[in-house]
Amino acid sequence: MSLSMYQASVPVFIRALNNLAAILEKAAAHCEAKKIDPAALLGFRLYPDMFHFTKQVQVACDHAKNGAARLAGVEAPELGGGEQSFAELIERIKKTIAYLQTFKPEQIDGSETREVVLKRGETVTTYKGQDFLLNRALPNLFFHITTAYDILRHNGLELGKKDYLGR
């Protein structure tokens, strides 16, 4: 086994999203046990101009989905949108994982120098695949998953680093 672009992307994304789904299961159970309206967590933001919890999860899914697609040089489908509950967010994560599982190593291996073009409004940024994976896709994915975790911890959910890292 030697490190490859596929190894450093798809299985890492899938693991992180599986951990996130398990965290959401805990959040749903917590709301049920404590008779908390799930909307109080789903709509929670750490600061008014930050994304709320639901959006953090949606964006994490999109960074994984689009990250793999961009490295493979294919167009990513829209998956989900408008989720309103923990169950729907978990479904979104599962759909994203199922999509990631369709990638074959040979689609992504060798993408170190493949051009990845990101358009945000009028701004176009071009990356090499390796730079995109290590300095954009992975940090972004972990950013949104960590912030979702931080929102839940801030609201008293009992979670530990093991929930974030997985086993």
Next chain:
Amino acid sequence: MSLSMYQASVPVFIRALNNLAAILEKAAAHCEAKKIDPAALLGFRLYPDMFHFTKQVQVACDHAKNGAARLAGVEAPELGGGEQSFAELIERIKKTIAYLQTFKPEQIDGSETREVVLKRGETVTTYKGQDFLLNRALPNLFFHITTAYDILRHNGLELGKKDYLGR
């Protein structure tokens, strides 16, 4: 250029820590401009049993330092400790970066299957280098940097994703 264990670790750690140092510079300037006691941010926790800001930064440094050392199979030195100000934390980050810069690619390349043994109290966990890097060192580093960022955002500091990702 093809992806290697060195490429996926040391330069990624250094970039993330440089971004963190720049965020700390902004936090220090913010305290100065708004006449905020820096201790209010340095000691801030998102929840009582989470690490405070200072500890998040210290732990981020240690994950980078120890991550590189473990992949290289060398003993990491103690760097810093007891930091009490943004300036001291930035100094700690800079020392960590200087240490990371001492690693040569050939010390870390080929460590995919090298055994990494982590001891926490009585628990001993053994990883293969690749698993350790992708599923422990990188997620941990980004976790603590993101949580430090989230603490500052939660306290009103004007930061954006660009500060976290770098340019």
